[in-house]
Amino acid sequence: MGGSKWGKLMRMRKLKRFIPLYIMAVPGMLYLFINNYMPLPGLVLAFKNYNARKGIWGSDWAGFNNFKYLFATQDAFIITRNTILYNLTFIVVNTMMAIAVAIILSELRTRGKKFYQSAILLPFLISSVIIGYLVFAFLSTENGFINNSILAPLGLERISWYIEKKYWPFILVLVNTWKNIGYNCIIYLSTIVGFDKGYYEAASIDGASKWKQITKITIPLLRPTIIMLVLMSIGRIFYSDFGLFYQVPQNSGALYSVTNTIDTYVYRGLLELGDITMSAAAGVYQSLVGFILVLGANLLVRKMDPENALF
Amino acid sequence: MRTKEDRIFQIIGNIVMIILSACAIIPFVLLVVSSLTDNDTLIRNGYSFIPEKWSAYAYEYVFKTGNSVMQAYGISVVLTMLGTVCSLTITTLLAYALSKKNLPGRGIMTFIVFFTMLFNGGLVPTYMNYTNTFGIKNTFWALLVPNLLANGFNILLMKSYFVTGVPDEILEAAYIDGASEFRTFLTVALPLAKPIVATIGLFAGIAYWNDWNNGYIYLTKRTDLYSIQNLLNRMIQNIQFLSQNSSNISNANVGLSSIPSVSVRMAMAVIGVLPIIIVYPFIQSNFVKGITLGGVKG
Numbered sequence: 001m002g003g004s005k006w007g008k009l010m011r012m013r014k015l016k017r018f019i020p021l022y023i024m025a026v027p028g029m030l031y032l033f034i035n036n037y038m039p040l041p042g043l044v045l046a047f048k049n050y051n052a053r054k055g056i057w058g059s060d061w062a063g064f065n066n067f068k069y070l071f072a073t074q075d076a077f078i079i080t081r082n083t084i085l086y087n088l089t090f091i092v093v094n095t096m097m098a099i100a101v102a103i104i105l106s107e108l109r110t111r112g113k114k115f116y117q118s119a120i121l122l123p124f125l126i127s128s129v130i131i132g133y134l135v136f137a138f139l140s141t142e143n144g145f146i147n148n149s150i151l152a153p154l155g156l157e158r159i160s161w162y163i164e165k166k167y168w169p170f171i172l173v174l175v176n177t178w179k180n181i182g183y184n185c186i187i188y189l190s191t192i193v194g195f196d197k198g199y200y201e202a203a204s205i206d207g208a209s210k211w212k213q214i215t216k217i218t219i220p221l222l223r224p225t226i227i228m229l230v231l232m233s234i235g236r237i238f239y240s241d242f243g244l245f246y247q248v249p250q251n252s253g254a255l256y257s258v259t260n261t262i263d264t265y266v267y268r269g270l271l272e273l274g275d276i277t278m279s280a281a282a283g284v285y286q287s288l289v290g291f292i293l294v295l296g297a298n299l300l301v302r303k304m305d306p307e308n309a310l311f
Numbered sequence: 312m313r314t315k316e317d318r319i320f321q322i323i324g325n326i327v328m329i330i331l332s333a334c335a336i337i338p339f340v341l342l343v344v345s346s347l348t349d350n351d352t353l354i355r356n357g358y359s360f361i362p363e364k365w366s367a368y369a370y371e372y373v374f375k376t377g378n379s380v381m382q383a384y385g386i387s388v389v390l391t392m393l394g395t396v397c398s399l400t401i402t403t404l405l406a407y408a409l410s411k412k413n414l415p416g417r418g419i420m421t422f423i424v425f426f427t428m429l430f431n432g433g434l435v436p437t438y439m440n441y442t443n444t445f446g447i448k449n450t451f452w453a454l455l456v457p458n459l460l461a462n463g464f465n466i467l468l469m470k471s472y473f474v475t476g477v478p479d480e481i482l483e484a485a486y487i488d489g490a491s492e493f494r495t496f497l498t499v500a501l502p503l504a505k506p507i508v509a510t511i512g513l514f515a516g517i518a519y520w521n522d523w524n525n526g527y528i529y530l531t532k533r534t535d536l537y538s539i540q541n542l543l544n545r546m547i548q549n550i551q552f553l554s555q556n557s558s559n560i561s562n563a564n565v566g567l568s569s570i571p572s573v574s575v576r577m578a579m580a581v582i583g584v585l586p587i588i589i590v591y592p593f594i595q596s597n598f599v600k601g602i603t604l605g606g607v608k609g
Contacts, residue, residue: 018415020492021408025420028405031461035437036427038444042436056439101331104324112325118595119332122339125587125598127521129544133580134338136547137345137358143573145341148357178334183602190603210320242524250547266434271528276435283433291430311425 043287045280066281075265079282083261086169086245087237090176094184095230097177099222102188103214117189121182128243135175135248163254172259175248176241191225192218224305235297238262238290262286339584346370346577353573369578380579382535383542387520390454390538394519399512401461402469403504407496409466410473421470428463438528451536453529459518465511468605472507473500510601513594520586539583546576 046066048059070076101120105113123131138145139161147158161167199217208216240261249259262282269279302309341358346369348362356363373380408414409421441457442448477500485495501508523540530536537545 015415017492018411021411021414024404024493024496025408027401028461028466029420029423031401032424032427032463034440034445035456035458035460036432037423039432039436039440042439043432045435045439055443101328104327107320108324108328109321110325112328116328116332117599118592120335121595121599122588122591123335125517125521125591126584127523127540129523129540129547130580130584132547133543133577134342137338137341137577140358143353143357145358145360149359181331182335186599186602210316247523247544263434270435270438280435283435287431287433294429 043280043284045277046284048277050277050280062277066277067285070278070281070285075260076282076285078257079260079262079265082258083240083263084237086172086176086240086261087233089169089173090180091230091233091237093173093177094180095226095233097181098184098188099219099226101181102185102192103218105185105189106192106218107210117182119182120185123179124183126179128241128247131175131179131243132247132250135171136250139171162250162252165255165258168249168255168258172244172248176244179244187229188222188225191222195221228301228305231297231301235294236290238286238293240264242267339588342577342584343581346574346581348574350572350574358577366574369572369574372575373578373582379537379542380539380582383537383539384582386454386536387538387540390451391516391519394455394459395512395516397455398460398465398515398519399508402465402511402515403501403508405461406466406469407473407500409470410477412474412479421467424463424466426463428467434528441529448529449531449533449536454522454525454536454538457525457529459515459522459525464605465514468601469504469507469511472504472604476507477503506597506600507604509597510604513598514601517587539579543576543580543583546579550576 042056045056045059047062047064048056049062049065050056051059054060105117108116126134136144139147141147141158141160141162144161146161151158159167161171195218199221200213203213203217240263242263245259245261245264246267249255252259262285266279266283266286269275269282273279298309298311302311341360344360344362345353345358347365347367348359349364349366350368352362352364352366405424409417409424411417437457441453445452447453447456481503482495482499485499486492490498521540523538523544526536526538526541527544530541534541534545
């Protein structure tokens with residue numbers, strides 16, 4: 001039928017019908033082109049000796065020199081270590097906390113349940129700047145709650161929190177958990193709510209204790225979800241929460257060795273130090289390794305549970 | 312059938328959740344109380360939950376003399392409304408088009424959207440693109456456009472809702488009745504997709520209200536375009552800078568006199584979170600639904 005006049009007419013009609021749909025797609029596609037695709041050629045900056053007068057394309061090629069310099073510095077090691085170690089800690093702590101809270105919430109019968117869930121989700125909706133203020137209210141050396149209302153009454157010395165490095169790994173993990181726990185437990189909670197009640201009824205008829213039900217039914221049933229979410233987080237392990245690492249320590253120079261991540265390094269290189277090439281090299285490093293990790297994580301997810309793979 | 316064990320679990324569970332909820336809320340309480348504390352008391356005793364002397368001076372000060380605060384607040388409000396509307400329009404239109412199974416080129420278009428979630432040029436090329444090619448530095452566009460207008464995640468989330476939540480047969484029926492594609496979208500598909508439109512609108516609105524990155528990166532000279540987040544950010548940075556470089560005392564004094572007092576800063580932060588706290592009870596369930604949708608099919 002394709003060659004006949006009738007077929008042609010039908011095809012034309014069909015295509016004509018699609019025109020409005022293409023028009024509807026234009027603004028979104030155009031935006032993604034501008035915001036996500038047009039910058040991509042700029043990645044060559046990492047391979048150039050950037051000269052603002054000559055522009056990106058006019059500047060001389062530097063080959064892999066920028067990367068050589070980057071990896072010759074202590075910075076490359078520190079930012080990679082910080083990014084990965086913090087993320088790994090976040091994954092472990094957040095996953096355990098989220099599962100525990102989701103299980104508790106799913107078992108509670110009180111009306112307070114809704115309130116609890118709302119309360120712990122609230123910090124997730126607050127901007128990093130405000131979170132910086134909240135943390136500052138506790139930690140400020142002169143006026144902070146901890147120095148004034150906890151350490152002083154106990155006769156302990158004040159601590160200059162924003163200069164002392166050793167506390168920050170704990171502070172950042174704590175703030176991250178505080179911020180994300182409500183968000184992280186939502187998916188686990190909705191998964192648990194979807195479980196077949198029959199398992200639990202059968203178990204309690206058999207006299208299984210609550211603890212037994214949790215360890216023998218809930219957690220095994222949650223396993224696919226846990227594995228999937230953890231793998232997805234591992235795929236994002238090269239990216240850090242810029243707001244957390246930049247705003248919460250107040251960009252304090254004394255803390256860089258424990259708060260500098262790839263994202264904050266790229267930011268400072270570009271906008272504070274004017275070291276654009278180093279910043280660009282670190283950015284390319286992040287984009288490439290990050291891309292490989294996302295693909296790898298997805299490959300694993302697809303092997304275990306094709307339903308949940310991204311592609 | 313309530314066993315003893317079950318009762319103990321209920322009690323412990325409630326206690327744990329009360330502690331966690333308190334931890335989540337307490338920092339906000341400290342913020343609000345500090346903003347209502349007399350400034351001298353604050354400086355003498357530090358931030359505290361039970362101040363010696365209360366005072367609403369900080370709020371009076373902000374409303375009477377805080378021109379820059381009100382302006383930044385206005386910009387945040389306009390930005391959030393405009394941004395949410397633009398973002399929703401762009402996202403919904405594209406998601407609807409991508410949900411049409413027989414649209415030629417749908418596969419490749421979906422991939423183009425999806426790929427933005429996998430690979431990202433990062434800050435430097437994006438900055439170069441927006442400043443050199445588009446010249447949006449120090450304009451209002453800088454707050455509105457970079458990274459926030461639409462993203463692959465929201466588009467694909469909405470697309471899958473159109474695919475599963477809006478049956479083809481209904482659209483087809485409307486189309487056969489003579490409605491144009493656009494009319495079908497507006498009068499049939501959109502009302503059916505209300506929940507997801509609300510959710511994505513919420514995501515966008517919160518992202519715009521909370522954003523400080525764009526202003527921080529692109530508004531280097533036009534501080535009059537600062538959103539409330541940028542203003543708050545600059546204030547706390549100035550304080551940090553001065554306290555870290557306070558060896559130069561005369562300099563620090565000059566600087567400090569131009570910075571609002573402690574309680575005023577806290578009042579401004581309260582005003583900055585207020586909209587989120589006010590709308591939170593109404594948006595909370597929709598927000599949870601959105602996260603669940605996104606988590607199930609990312």
